[in-house]
Amino acid sequence: MVQRHLAGELVAYLRDELSAEARLDIHRHLEGCPECTATLAAYRNVLDGLAASIPEPPALHPGAYWAELREKLEARRRGGRAWWAAPVPLSLSAGLAAVLVLVTLYGTHQIREHRDLAALEETVMGVRLEMIKEAPVMEHLDLLEDLEIIRQLDRVAPTAES
Amino acid sequence: MDDAIAEWNDEALCERVARKDEAAFDVLVERYRQRAYRLAWSFLRNADDARDLSQEAFLRLYQTAGSFRGRARFSTWFYRIVVNLCLDHRRKHRWWRTMLMWSGEGNDPRGALLERQPAPRVDPVDRLGREQIMTVLWKAVEDLSPQQRAALVLQVQEELSTSEIAAVLGCSEATVRVHLHRALASLRKWVRDD
Numbered sequence: 001m002v003q004r005h006l007a008g009e010l011v012a013y014l015r016d017e018l019s020a021e022a023r024l025d026i027h028r029h030l031e032g033c034p035e036c037t038a039t040l041a042a043y044r045n046v047l048d049g050l051a052a053s054i055p056e057p058p059a060l061h062p063g064a065y066w067a068e069l070r071e072k073l074e075a076r077r078r079g080g081r082a083w084w085a086a087p088v089p090l091s092l093s094a095g096l097a098a099v100l101v102l103v104t105l106y107g108t109h110q111i112r113e114h115r116d117l118a119a120l121e122e123t124v125m126g127v128r129l130e131m132i133k134e135a136p137v138m139e140h141l142d143l144l145e146d147l148e149i150i151r152q153l154d155r156v157a158p159t160a161e162s
Numbered sequence: 163m164d165d166a167i168a169e170w171n172d173e174a175l176c177e178r179v180a181r182k183d184e185a186a187f188d189v190l191v192e193r194y195r196q197r198a199y200r201l202a203w204s205f206l207r208n209a210d211d212a213r214d215l216s217q218e219a220f221l222r223l224y225q226t227a228g229s230f231r232g233r234a235r236f237s238t239w240f241y242r243i244v245v246n247l248c249l250d251h252r253r254k255h256r257w258w259r260t261m262l263m264w265s266g267e268g269n270d271p272r273g274a275l276l277e278r279q280p281a282p283r284v285d286p287v288d289r290l291g292r293e294q295i296m297t298v299l300w301k302a303v304e305d306l307s308p309q310q311r312a313a314l315v316l317q318v319q320e321e322l323s324t325s326e327i328a329a330v331l332g333c334s335e336a337t338v339r340v341h342l343h344r345a346l347a348s349l350r351k352w353v354r355d356d
Binding site for chain 1: 200303323324347
C-alpha cells in the first residue's frame with residue numbers, strides 16, 4: 001500500500017496548531033517516513049531563513065507621509081472623486097452642451113430633409129408607375145417571351161387594340 | 163494629541179473613528195503606518211506604490227470604520243484592507259508586467275545573482291553563501307502566486323496565526339495551510355536539507 005505523504009498537516013505541525021492526539025499521529029508517521037521527515041526539515045529551514053532575513057523597505061519620511069495623507073483625507077471629505085468622475089468645469093460643460101444642441105438640431109434638420117426627399121421620390125415613382133400602367137406595351141409584355149417576335153419587333157404591326 | 167486616547171486599544175479607537183474622531187484616527191495611523199507600508203512593500207516592491215497604497219488603506223479605514231463589528235481583531239480587519247488593495251493593484255498591473263516579460267526585461271526576477279547559476283537540481287546551496295541564499299529566497303517569494311505569497315508574508319513577517327491569516331485572506335484555515343505548503347514546497351529547492 002502506498003503511504004500518503006503529509007502536506008498541509010506538516011504546516012500545522014510546524015506551527016503547533018494540532019491537538020495532542022493529531023500531533024501524536026503525525027509524529028508516528030514521521031518516524032516511518034523519511035521523505036516527510038526531510039520535507040519537514042526543509043520547511044523549517046525555509047521558514048527560519050525567511051524570518052532571519054526579512055527585507056526592510058526604504059525609509060518612510062513620517063512628516064511627508066502625514067502631510068500627504070491629510071491632503072488626501074481632506075479631498076475625500078470634500079467629495080473628491082477619481083479623475084474620471086471629477087466635475088467638468090462650467091465653461092467646458094456649457095461648450096459641450098452647445099455642441100450637443102447643435103448636433104441634435106442639425107441632425108433633426110437632415111432627417112427632415114431626407115424625409116421630404118423620400119416623399120417626393122415616392123410621388124414621382126408613383127406617377128411614373130401610373131404612366132407605365134397606361135402604356136399599351138404593358139398589355140403585350142407576354143410577347144417578349146417569344147424570341148422570334150423580339151427579333152422582328154421593328155416589323156410587328158400595331159394591332160387594333162393599341 | 164490626547165494622552166489618554168493614545169492608551170486605548172485598537173478596537174476602541176476604531177469605534178471612535180467611525181464617529182469621525184480625528185484624534186482616534188491619528189493614533190491608529192501612527193500605530194499602523196509602518197506596518198501597513200511594510201506589508202504593502204512586501205507585495206509591491208515599490209516604495210512609492212507602497213506608500214500610496216498604505217495611505218489608501220487608511221482612507222478606507224476612515225470611511226468604513228463603522229463596518230468593523232469587533233468580531234475579529236482590528237489588526238486582522240485592517241490587514242485585510244491592505245492585502246486586498248495589494249492584490250487588486252497586482253491584478254490591475256498584470257498586463258504591464260506581462261509586457262515587460264515579453265520585452266525580456268522581466269524574465270529573470272532574481273536578477274544578476276542567478277544569471278549564471280545552474281538549474282536547482284545542481285544544488286545552488288553549494289554555490290551561494292548563506293546571505294545570498296536568503297536574498298534569493300525572498301526574491302523567489304516574489305514568484306509565488308499572490309495567495310501563497312500573502313499567506314507566507316503574513317506568517318513570517320507579520321507573525322499572524324493561521325486563523326488570522328484565514329480571516330485576512332477570506333478563506334478557511336485548511337486553505338491557508340495548503341497555500342503555505344505549496345509556497346514552502348516551491349522555496350524548498352533554495353535551502354539545504356539538513
